[in-house]
Amino acid sequence: MIEPAIATSSGGSPQRRMQAALLRYLPLLLLALAWEVGARSGLVSTLALPSLSTVVAAWIDLLKDGELVSNGAASLWRTGAGLALAIVIGAALGIFMAWWRPVNVLLSPLVEIFYPMPKSALIPVTVLWLGFGNGSKILLIFLGCMLPVTIGAFNGARSSEQALVWSARSMGANRLRMLWDVVVPSAMPELLNGIRTALALSFILLVSSELIAAREGLGYLIGFLGASGTYDAMFAVVLTVALLGFIADRIYLVLMQRVLRWRE
Amino acid sequence: MAQAQIVIAGVSHCYRPPSGRPVLALEDVTLDVRGREFVALLGPSGCGKSTLLYLIGGFLPTETGKILIEGKPIAAPGPDRGIVFQHFALFPWKTVRGNVLYGLERMGLPREERQQRAQSFIDLVGLSGFEDSYPSQLSGGMRQRTALARTLAFDPKILLMDEPFGALDAQTRGLMQSELLSIWQRTPKTVIFVTHDVQEAVYLADRVAVMSARPGRIKAIVDTKFDKSDPAIFRNKAFTDKVDEIWNLVRIEAIKAQTGRAS
């Protein structure tokens, strides 16, 4: 996945690094400032763009009356469950495909055919099967996010160096041990990258499906607030969702780097 | 006695990486190069010989000391000093002909003349028939010939060569060396040739400037004019003696570079 490099400040005291981070994210602060000023001064109609302060106030209200938490919990539960299924089954599938030729020959073409399909096309069918509730969302995210994980696991497992596999064999490892000791660790970098893609995709599918067909959840909340005209609250939830996606990605990156510590 | 074409006086260069401590690459380098002379810069890895070349070429700014080309300090890279890199630096999206034409297009020549010149240089380096090939279709030796043709085409007075044959296999290297010499004898230019291969330096150059380990300094300048047309030159006693002499000078520096690197 083509990704902007995260600025790693090499060296310097924690103070220095904080300063560097502040400078780096300053444009966002400036934009926030511009937003507030623009809305207050009447440059922009507050109907279209409520001021940042009203949005924040609305956000606090939503938090207080529990709407944000209950819908947020529903959304996160769906994403978590769907993603967990996608990761476990997808990774297993990918590794088996790399390990056993016949499985590969059978499934590779299918993976290749279904990968380019826009997963959002599955929204109506999951709704058809499981209605507006949790089930359809979890199924959607599972189906939609499985392939990137499978492909990552597959490519990663394939790349496990021949030399490593042979060394393990010569040291008496049987097939299963080899799988666990050599193939899985070698596959990690690519697999973890595949999971990162799946993570981003899960949020997209979650929000899309909740916007279109749901009775609860953050996406549903956005739609509901928008329809009822409470735009400041709507903005608040939109930003919450966007931020959640961003934070999830960053947390994942930290975890990923920790797991891949051995990789220099 | 004519003033030297290239005057390098007291040049030092400090390399400042984005993170980490600055490193002194060159220290107080002084060298005079006469017009049409073939000078080799010889030294162990990391001694700064390529850095010196880039300074002469104007790709790096001269901060300490001065470099004069025909009496004038250098300001920027220019077509008077053509450079040839170790890894060819060919434009991969252009054909051989397209690459050679690039410099010519900047000279403002009429189209007919450009094409003719390009063709003649492609023929000169022995690539006739490959004008429409892309670099990725060529072997290492052929790519280097293209790079050579490209640089020769815009007729620079001075040729700067940065270990141009370093990326080639031994046989191709040998061929390219004798070809370079014959081309140079036909269209004489001032050449500054960077290498770490003693034999190559002695074979090609009129004078060899031996550089010390980092920070680079000119340790010695040795005359190496021989009758290069002798096909058995590599077994000629005077030649091998000269190679030994210079190798002794370099070996100490190479060891210094190795052990210095270990820290």
Place this chain on the structure above:
Amino acid sequence: MPGGPLAELAREPSAYRWLRTAGWGFARVVSLVALAVAWELAARSGAFTPYMLPALSAVLERIWSDLIAGDLVVNTGETLYRAFAGFLIGAVAGIALGMGISRNRFTHWFFDPIISVGFPMPKIAFLPVVMLWLGVYDMSKITMIAVEAIFPVVTATIVGIRGVERELLWSARNMGATERELLWQIALPAALPQIITGLQVALPIALIVAIVTEMFMGGYGLGGAMNTASRFADSRGVFAGIVEIAVIGYALVKGVMLVRRRLLLWHQEALAPSTV
């Protein structure tokens, strides 16, 4: 010396390559047929209701009738039009922005956090906002698509330009190229492979977003049609939509790969071994 490019001689024996591609093509067809057969059998077995899993034959029939009625063409056209429009805007803006960011320190400083923070965000969450500002017609859909498509393109452009070999730029400067010429004649072509990769990522994204926006806002387009089908519990229509969209998605990705191969002919050839 032999005349003509060496590549013809040096390429892997073409029979081998043909066999391998044919082998894969065959496997693909077999798998697809197996899947189709499995679907049909499962649907007919009675384990699923026709509502849950309409038979493949019924679905294909439906696609056929949509095609004849002209609906399929209209919907596909609408979706593709929006997707491409948004994609093109995102692509051009993305490359321009990427070039600007590479050249200009201020632009780099200003946009870097926006891109870095915006990239992992589910930007689709902003769809209601875009709708609020730009209405319920094509404008808002295309804007949303462009916003999503621009990110991979900008990132790829920046990475591509940053990765241009120093020695390529130096050689060009050596030959008298100006700053402008360096950017347009050297940096951009050198960055092209990476930029095209970015475009390859952006196009499927454009399609996904087009479909989602259509599902949300209704009306014409493949997404809108599927949404309508879903509302009317028309399961054949829903499945027909999936098949249609799958085919289009596949065709698009394959098409882009072909375009890439043509544009990067000089790059592709690097795969062919050479001798001499």
